[in-house]
Amino acid sequence: MLILSCWVDWADGSTFRGAAQEHPGGLVMPYLQVKDAAGRWTTVVEDMGMPAGKPKTIAVDLTGKFLSASREVRIVTNLCVYWDEIFLSDDSSPPPVTLTRIDPSSADLRFRGFSTPRIDPERRQPEAFDYANVMLTSMWNPTSGLYTRYGDVGPLVRAADDRFVIMGSGDELRLRYPVDALPPLAPGWTRDFLLLVDGWAKDADANTAFSQSVEPLPFHAMSAYPYPAGERYPDDEAHRAYRDAYNTRPALKLIRPLATR
Structure with a gap:
C-alpha cells in the first residue's frame, strides 16, 4: 500500500485550459508506473487519484502491481500537486474497524x-x-x-x-x-x-x-x-x-x- 500525504492548489477553468493546450495529451491526471523485468517503466495504475484540495492523505493499493523485483514507483502528472510525505506500507492485514x-x-x-x-x-x-x-x-x-x-x-x-x-x-x-x-x-x-x-x-x-x-x-x-x-x-x-x-x-x-x- 502506497500512502501519500499531499494537497492540490486547485486552479480555475482558464488555468486548466491553458495547461491542456500546453501538453499534446491535455491534462494528465496522476498515474503510477513500476519497472518491468527489462527495467522499463510500465503503467500499472492508470488513475491513482489525488487529494481534493487542502492537505489530505490518500492510499494506492499496489497488491499485484509490481512486475519485477524492483520496488521503484513513479508518479506521472502535469498538475500542480504538492507531495509532502510518501511511504510504502507492507502490512497487508487490515486492523479491525468499527464504523x-x-x-x-x-x-x-x-x-x-x-x-x-x-x-x-x-x-x-x-x-x-x-x-x-x-x-x-x-x-x-x-x-x-x-x-x-x-x-x-x-x-x-x-x-x-x-x-x-x-x-x-x-x-x-x-x-x-x-x-x-x-x-x-x-x-x-x-x-x-x-x-x-x-x-x-x-x-x-x-x-x-x-x-x-x-x-x-x-x-x-x-x-x-x-x-x-x-x-x-x-x-x-x-x-x-x-x-x-x-x-x-x-x-x-x-x-x-x-x-x-
Missing part, C-alpha cells in the same frame, strides 16, 4: 465572510486560510441566481437526493454532531472522524461552463455537465417543493458598483 454513522443534530446556513489568506512569502507553499481572522470584503460578487435561504437546512444534508444546500461566496454551513451518542471506545482503540460530503462546486471563471449563473442545477443521474437537452434536473413534486421552500435567496451584492444609475 458508526452519526447524522448532524443541527445544520445552519449563514453568512460569515472570508477567512484571511496566508501566503508563503517565497511562494513555496500553497495558499492557506486563517479561520479565526475574518474579512467581510470580497474581490467579486457571488454568481447570479437563487441560493438556499439562511437558517436551518438539516433536511437537505441527511441524504444524497439532489436536494442540496446552494452556498455562495462568504457563506458558512455550520454542522453539529451528537458525539455523545457514539459507543464507548474499547481498551486500546482510537477514534477518527470522517466527514462524508456529496456535492458539486462551480467557479465564475470565463472558461467554466455556465460560470455566470447558479443554474442549471447538477444532479446525480446527469451524464455530463453541462448535460444534454434530453436530461434535466428532477422535476417531481418533492424537488419542486424543495426549490420553492429553500432556494429563495438572491445572490448577495458584496461589492459596491463603481457608479450609480
